[in-house]
Amino acid sequence: MTLLLSVFEQGMIYSIMALGIYITYKILDFPDLTVDGSFPMGAAIAAAMISRDMNPVLALLTACVAGAAAGICTGVIHVKFKVRDLLAGIIMMTALYTVHLCIAGKANLPIYGKSTIFENGPVDALFAGSLRPFKTVVIIFLVTMILKYLLDWYLSTKSGFILRAVGDNDTIVTSMGVDKGTVKIVGLAISNALVTMSGCLFAQQQRFYDASMGPGTMVIGLASVIIGMSLLRKVSFIRLTSSVVIGSIIYKGCVAVAIKLGMPSAFLKLITAVLFLAILIVSMERSAKAKPAAQSAGGNGSGNPDGDSDAKVVE
Amino acid sequence: MLELRNIQKFYNRGTVNETCIFDDFNLRIEEGEFVSVVGSNGSGKTTMLNIICGSIPIDRGSVMIDGNDITGQREYVRNRIIGRVYQNPSSGVCPSMNIIENMAIADNKGSSYGLGRCINKQRIEYYRSLLSDLNLGLEDKMHIPVGSLSGGQRQALSLVMSTLKPLQFLILDEHTAALDPKTAEVIMELTDKIVREKHVTTIMVTHNLKYAVEYGNRLIMMHEGHAIMDLNGEVKKNTGVDDILGKFYEISIERGN
DSSP states (O other): OHHHHHHHHHHHHHHHHHHHHIIIIIIIOOOOTTHHHHHHHHHHHHHHHHHTTOOHHHHHHHHHHHHHHHHHHHHHHHHTSOOOHHHHHHHHHHHHHHHHHHHHSSSEEEOTTSOOSSSSHHHHHHSOGGGGGGHHHHHHHHHHHHHHHHHHHHHTBHHHHHHHHHHHOHHHHHHTTOOHHHHHHHHHHHHHHHHHHHHHHHHHHHTEEEGGGSTTHHHHHHHHHHHHHHHSTTOTTSOHHHHHHHHHHHHHHHHHHHHHTTOOGGGHHHHHHHHHHHHHHHHHHHHHHHHHHHHHTTSOOSOOTTOOOGGGOOO | OEEEEEEEEEESTTSTTOEEEEEEEEEEEOTTOEEEEEEOTTSSHHHHHHHHHTSSOOSEEEEEETTEEOTTSOHHHHTTSEEEEOSSGGGGSOTTSBHHHHHHHHHTTTSOOOSSBSOOHHHHHHHHHHHHTTTSSGGGOTTSBGGGSOHHHHHHHHHHHHTSSOOSEEEEESTTTTSOHHHHHHHHHHHHHHHHHHTOEEEEEOSOHHHHHHSSSEEEEEETTEEEEEEEHHHHHTOOHHHHHHHHHHHHHHTTO
């Protein structure tokens, strides 16, 4: 039971980060490594502010702003200075390591016993008695749903449509009289804001910040996005953002099972990497199988995840 | 009115591969003209379109619209009054978005892409009626990702999208070259209809001499960065494919091939 709860708690916290990666990887087609720096930055902001008894919600908002700023930096490096996308991310990831260390003040900052989003007066009063174990998961669920629906709403706006268009075919963005560079920067800002908020919530749930939280964030996020997309591709009534959230929970479940089966927790990153590889191979096989089927069906695929190749044209 | 003044354009300037595309190129296109541009490969047709749209920088000269110098204006700013259809049918649409979404994006051109809802439900019927006029069956595929439409359907959609909002210039960059003869014919007729309806100044680059002769009210033949033939009005009407072809052979012989 405890295991299941913690899978859901962490799965949903990571799903916020995965939503951010969904924006860069799937919508913008931009492999953004900044996340390996912006996730621990969120954790550092949480730890630094909460250890000084500041409002945990304020910490979340601060993380949002700081994340957006980090995304803007990556975007400006890529767009204005014409640095390749991967390198722009690596530069920011490296720079942010120092930033989050400075924010926290040291490499490991615990915040046990402080009031967090999950652990404060009103919340404890609301979840009394037998409801207590579900407190964290309910709050995380609410926060995740709010952010997911905000993102869904944004993607249905004009600005959101242009964001989707820029990853699909940036020529069209220019022909619509919009600067595609600005659109990319906006996308990166939203993505990293989500990732940093996820890191902020993670530190509040784990009750510590650690400088080594960062590496692997990108892989976890990508794995969640790819699991969600390939498992739920056929289920057309589920929005892509929802499948990312579900994918993230499934991914956390897989890792939890691996640890439960006796893997030492020091192997966590190795498990992450192997699991990601397995997911990639499986999902590639699935899409290879799905392709001929989609063609004969007249390309009714609602997902059509990597669909711009002319090979898919159906007369 | 569009004017290209003393345009100079080099590729790979300062290297051994330096190629001069234009040296002192001048062109003036009046409002409401439908100009067909023909010429061999490397004669500067597409470069000229790219210069007009601001896709590439020029080394000297100026681009003027209605007497205003827009040489320094960024491509996306210029595109607000220009509609462009490319040779590749995929260039004008978003493949993973469906027809309604594509039309909705095009329908917002010129306004700011803010936080309002992009798809206006009341406009969907209008989109449908525009598409059913094409007789390509697009009106029944409104919810299908555009990437799975055929090249001809995508090109027709690109054409409708680029002319959905009021525009000053329509730029057609060999927009029928990637299509089969019958579809090309359909797209050309559609183009002509749209140009007539909207009275938009149009520049069409084509390798199809028949289309160049048949459509439009002005014909320009480019060769080595110069307009070596510029036919207007009555003269253009009385010119046949054979006359153009004759001139084409002439310049080919000059070049020794």
